[in-house]
Amino acid sequence: MTVSKRDALLDTAERLFYTEGFHATGIDRLVNEAGVARMTLYHHFPAKEELVAAVLARRHRRYLAVLRAALDEGPGDSVARLVDAHCAWLAERSAHGCMLVKAMGEYEHHDPAVHINALACKREVIGVIREAAARDGAGDPERLAGRVYLILEGATxxxxxxxxxxxxxxxRALLGAMHGREAP
Structure with missing residues (x-):
């Protein structure tokens, strides 16, 4: 399967931004490693911040798809399945922390739009956790979602x-302790 030039840029940018930082990754290195011309980059992303936003959005969509797939596995234990899905994501794709948090740190004062979008993604995750808590019949899904979010962020x-x-x-042990039982 042939990878489009846009996808090659996004894949390369995600790898470099994640491992080396957004500001530390220069455009020349990005286009060289992606194997595209500088004009190709600017055709797809007129500004570096647009590339950053696209990388973050695409990665977040993939992460949400993993969480949603865990929710769709069936009734009961939805929150526990989210924890498992998050931990699997970490093991496979996020060994160096959260890319959104990294973006928030690097862009809070440099480009508030990137920071605001990353923050919105985090709030969306809390919403998915709240949905799982509600499916599980939690008495206070909002409160449980906040606690589980802290567990996931801490795990990250x-x-x-x-x-x-x-x-x-x-x-899972922390989740089990919150429910007053031992975790599986």
Missing amino acids: QALPVTGAERIRADA
Whole structure:
């Protein structure tokens, strides 16, 4: 399957932005590693911030698809399945922390629009967790969503320190403690 030049740019930008930082990744390096001309980049993304926004949006859509697939697996234990899905995402795609949080940090004062969009993505995740909590019959889905969100964010930040092996078990144990039972 042939990758379009736009997708090659997005794939390369995501990898470089994630591992090296948004501001640290120069346009010359990006187009060289993507194997495209500078004009191709500017044809698809007239400004670097537009490329950043597209990378973040695409990555967030993939992450949400993973969470939604976990929700669609059936009734009961929706929140636990979200925790599992999040931990699997971390192990496979986010070993160095959250790309949205990195963007928020780098762009808060440089380009508020990128920061605001990343923040909106985070709020959308809380909404998915709230939906899972409601499906599970939680008495206060909003409150549970906030707590589970903290667990997921903590897991994301702890991954480089504790490793993927412990993240899922620890996150499930915290979830089980919130429900007054041992986690599976």
